[in-house]
Amino acid sequence: MGITKTESFSTQQNELANILKALAHPARVAIIDYLLTVDECICSDIVNVLPLAQPTVSQHLKELKNTGIIKGSIEGKSICYCIDEKTIKIVREYLDGILLSIGKTNKICQ
């Protein structure tokens, strides 16, 4: 007990939850924010920008990469990451679906 009952939910529900979970940390939001401000793929400076130690940043980057939120590669001494539109779009479509569905009904909830 205490463990998430993954097997009780649909693949889609689990996959979506995983992507959302990867996005759901201020450090990872900050990484994405930073990725958007730079014109080129990031190269090492990300550790200097964040108020976290290098291993921690590395771990967050790994998590973002594993879930497909960022893509790219480690090229020798430096990293080259940028946001993967495809995964962001999955989440946006989910939210669009919610908003569309709400719009169709006339539920009243104060």
Add this chain to the structure above:
Amino acid sequence: MGITKTESFSTQQNELANILKALAHPARVAIIDYLLTVDECICSDIVNVLPLAQPTVSQHLKELKNTGIIKGSIEGKSICYCIDEKTIKIVREYLDGILLSIGKTNKICQ
């Protein structure tokens, strides 16, 4: 150590992460999915639909309500919850911003 360094990030980054965190669980995704299938506000049957015990569902509902993802109230014996468009839109706008920002640049990342 081990605790999220909330104070190191902006209010916006933290708030967004909190909303995303509330969405980031298969049970809570399932609750939202279910809320979209019913025409009326839910009334008690949500516990029967989910493969979780009543206290667990109650806790998930509380978390969704605390972050503003669902709104509504407990009316005597039953609950009346539905999705709060406002909060969903905050997340969608964030994602739209990401996608818009990506579109403007020409970063190449394989």
Add this chain to the structure above:
DNA sequence: ATTTAATATCGTAATATTGCAATATAATAA
């Protein structure tokens, strides 16, 4: 070959989350 620089991995401590049994609360019904 050694050094240097950038990133990854391991190990571990602190904290957070998840799930549920037991129990409490609150409102309606009898």
Add this chain to the structure above:
DNA sequence: TTATTATATTGCAATATTACGATATTAAAT
């Protein structure tokens, strides 16, 4: 007033996450 029904709260065990020091890896520079 006493059931009954629906939901909330408490307490706790199991697991997951977060952060970082120490160390490893990897590639370029010297």
